[in-house]
Amino acid sequence: MSDSMLNLSAMQLDAIREIGNVGAGNSATALSQLINKKIDMDVPSVSVVPLADVPDLVGGPDTMVAGIFLRVYGKAPGSVLFLMPRESAFYLVEHLLGEQKSADGELTEMDQSALMEIGNILAGAYLNALSYYTKLTLLPSIPAMAVDMAGAILNVVIVQLGQMGDHALVIETQFLSEDDGINGHFFLIPDSGSLQIILNAVGVK
Template sequence: MTEMAEQSDTHEPLSQFDADALREVATIGAGHAATALAQLTGTTVRIAVPTIDVVAITEVPRLIGDQEELMAGMYLRLVAEGSGAILLAFRREAALNLIDLMIGRQTSKTHLLSELEQSALREAGNILAGAFLSAISNFLNITLLASVPHLAFDMVGALIQSLLVESDVDRDYALVMYIRFESDCCELGGHFLMVPDGTTMEVFLKAIKELSQCAGGV
């Protein structure tokens, strides 16, 4: 576990098994998301191996970038067996490239965002978040759904603050999944950030423990 996660005084760090299990489902979800995104954009989309950690809330803005950096952020609320919120954050250039690919334009053509461009970006958020949640749900045999995404363009610090308000989180740590997407024509980089409420993390870890016991693990 990283030093940042060890500094949290209200949560035991993830065990290596828990982290590996969550990374596995994140990888599966990211692969599904990349396939769906490739179909929509008409290009090959590749993914890097996701990184996953539990970090203090105060450290989250630094993980994503400079607090004053402008990004496109999409918020989705978790529902069903989990509560909390998800933030998908893209740097401006990556967001514009993603929009161009989604609507069939040559990259670097989008500069202003009409309703069409905003709708394309929200659809990308639906695809990515849906794939992650579907993978977690199937692997852990729980039900996780997401609301319609809310789109905002703001500085990183403001996006994170809005995420915490959306999640109504009552803890001081966040489950952070980071995934990077690349395509043949341009680089697409994004941050996937999940902030669970007071019980969702326990739901995840309990389900992982049950799977481990069924498989004869500890």
């Protein structure tokens, strides 16, 4: 079953895109309420990419990003990643904690904790919508966070998938706040096998 995801039909891709749309819509609303700003989101893109190319989705393996990572437990396990440039992480911290950050400053433990909580809320909103839509129980793990090279952060997800295949199905949504302060990418990456469960749940063969 390793790389059967390479042969998805147009109808299946549409269904996955719609699932991503519902989840991301819920997340965007949650984020908007948190920082009291309008948040725009893209139509989710669904792609099946070779594992080695996953870091290119966020500007290459060398790009520095802030990443919040959660595992999804339940009927269709997978990984959720919220990646954003460092500036966006600073912006979020400023709006949440009301503190001014200098551009070359570091994220304190308090800042990181606040960002993880955002990841928690966004992933929770996303998975809630997904659960509702598919009637599958999906629960987020405790979030973890790192500010580092995109490639290194994505390793966590890639390793998981690498045992089963050489491709990843990536459901990606871009968030943009009205003042351009936040430019984040939200990734849902189902484990191998989970995709079929999700598709079955929404009745797409």
